[in-house]
Amino acid sequence: MKVLLVGGGGREHALAWALSGSGLLTKLWCAPGNAGIAEIAECVAIGAEEVPALVSFAREHAVDLVVAGPEAPLTLGLADACEAAGLRCFGPSAAAAKLEGSKAFTREVATAAGVPGAEWAQFTDPAAARAYLRDKGAPIVVKADGLAAGKGVVVAETLEQAEAAITEIMEDRVHGAAGGTVLIEERLLGQEVSFFALCDGRTALPMAAAQDHKRVGEGDTGPNTGGMGAYSPPPAFTPELEAEVMARIVQPTLNEMARRGTPFRGVLFAGLMLTETGPRLIEFNVRFGDPECQVLMMRLQSDLLAALLAACDGELDRFTLRWSKEAAMVVVMAAQGYPGAYGKGSLIEGLEDAAQVPGAQVFHAGTNRSEDGSLVATGGRVLGIAGSGATLQAARDAAYRAVDAVRWPEGFCRRDIGWRAL
Template identity: 50%
Template sequence: MKVLVIGAGGREHALCWALAQSPRVTEVVCAPGNGGIAQVARCVPADQRNLDEMLQVVATEGPGLVVVGPELPLSLGLVDELERRGIRAFGPTQAAAMLETSKGYAKRFMQRHQIPTAHFAVCTAEQQALDSLDLFHLPVVIKADGLAAGKGVLICESKAEAKAAITGLFSGKLLGTVETSIVVEEFLTGEEISFLVLSDGKHASPLVPAQDHKRIGEGDTGLNTGGMGVYSTDEMIDEQMREWIMHRIVQPTLDGMAAEDAPFRGMLYCGLMMTARGPMVLEYNTRFGDPETQAILMRLDSDLAEALEACAEGRLSETELRWKPGASACVVASSAGYPGSYKTGFPITGLKDAAAVPGVEIFHAGTALSNGEIVTSGGRVLGVTAIGSDLSEALRQAYEALDRIHFEGMYFRRDIGHRALKKKS
């Protein structure tokens, strides 16, 4: 079976890497791919913002399965168009993807189906949002309603900061696009967990949990990013808590989407805050997380292609996901200036030496091939990922590999997994 993966980041590199290991897969094609993906898949050009262009790639390649990586093609209705053409696709329809593409829709959905989440107000005008601040204690969370590549969530410590965030979102000065709706939300305290499940619309199979590090600075300081690192261990949640999340959050979400004529097939990512009141949903994503995918797939011990195919065909209950014990960790190397403005085109050295570290895989996020060498082409450049018998070993190997890699302005956090390590010390 030929598999076509849509996307160009570290998540797609990890997907292509895992799919290429399946005995069911004869070839992996990635559109458009990147410099690292080209080492494990055949890359073909495609504009992820252009639905017709992506459909033309599908028509040319004739894949047995299309795996949609990023959120943008989902929001454009790529899966809907593929299903109309009788082509198997892994990913939700445009209507089901609204759990991610509109935070206002997602919050109201959770309210309708009694899924635990923070108190909120959906505001469609600047003054309405400013007035709603009186309903919340500080700090308060201000969220762009639409897609913002992980940068549309602002935690505001003061009322002045919150007002500036609201004004910046509605004016377009903050993200470069004018928001017509935002969410003002209660700030929750606790530990964040990324809880991902495969779904065929009725059944769900959980992946191993992970914890992302969103802030750019060590000690979880500075601006939000798409994710600077992640780790996964079996100790993050116990079996009783996993069952509670499946029963109180995941299954009501699937049942609710089915009841609203938008059955959810694909990857449901529940971003949870483990609060004193219990797990609460911070957000949904409707695709594999990034960089969660890199760490999670390192621990997968069964056939990814088989599981994704079963989701697309509505027979997930016939498959079983198996996982390697221990831990994994992914540390993101970024360009100087990210998540703000940054320069690209810098040569990357040391990749072969880094890949020689035991248990390490290097997933490319923002790289390109230029005159035969790998150069930087994005804000998040590499996801250096390792697996080990425990978290300390996985992190030690990842950082050993990172210390062998160099490019101008390279930055990464040296404290990934710090909360888990502190608990054990």
């Protein structure tokens, strides 16, 4: 089968790596890809949000399956455009992708489906939002309604922080149009877990769970990022909890989306809080997480391409997924200054040595090749250095041994990924 993978980050490198091991695969393209993906797929100079160009390429090259990595092309209607062109696409329609494109829409669906979550309210008027904050007090959570690259959520410990978030999101528009509406939510307490399920519109097949580290600093301090590392499986997420999440959160959501005439097909990413009263929904995403995808692909033993096809064709009720009992961890190496301003073009060396560490795997996120073939950093999050092992500690050891083999003075990473579990 010929596959076009859309995207160019660490998640897409992990997906390309897993897809390249499928016995069904005959050709893999990636648009736009990165320097690491280029080693296992043919990269195409089409942006992930250039929907008409992606569909034209897929038609011209008789692509059998388009796989959407990031959320943006899905919210822009990539799956709809593929369907209109007679192409298979792994990912939800634009109407179903609103589960990520609008946090208010997610809360409306979850409320209708009886999914346990946080108390919430939405606002388009900053003055009304501030009045609500003063009534509720802190700690409290302020969220930009739209897509904000994982950075549109402020967990405010004080009322002053919450009101400052309203100013930045709604008035200063630091996240652009995504901040036209804000949600203000009850702060949930407990352990946060990312859980993934494959969906074909009616059947949901549990995948695996992971825990990530969103804050830039060690000890989970500093501003939120797109993710500084992740590990799987999380010790706190038991088989009993998985069954409860499937029964109370995932399947009711799938049923409600079908009832609305917008069945969800793709991967449903549930951000959960494991509270004292049980798992509660924080938010939905409509794609694999980044960096969670890296550790999921490290543990997946089934043929990924076969699984994605089953989701597209409504055949998940006849499909099973096999997972390694080993643990996996990924440590993100980012450019100095991230998630603020950072430089580009710095030289990265030592990846060949890192790849030789037993149990290690190097995933590229923001990389490119210079004219002389040198590897250079082009993004904020640049590399994902993963490790696997019989225990979480063994996976951590492998990942950090590989990190220490990388020679990149302009980069940094957290040295405490997995600290809560270990």
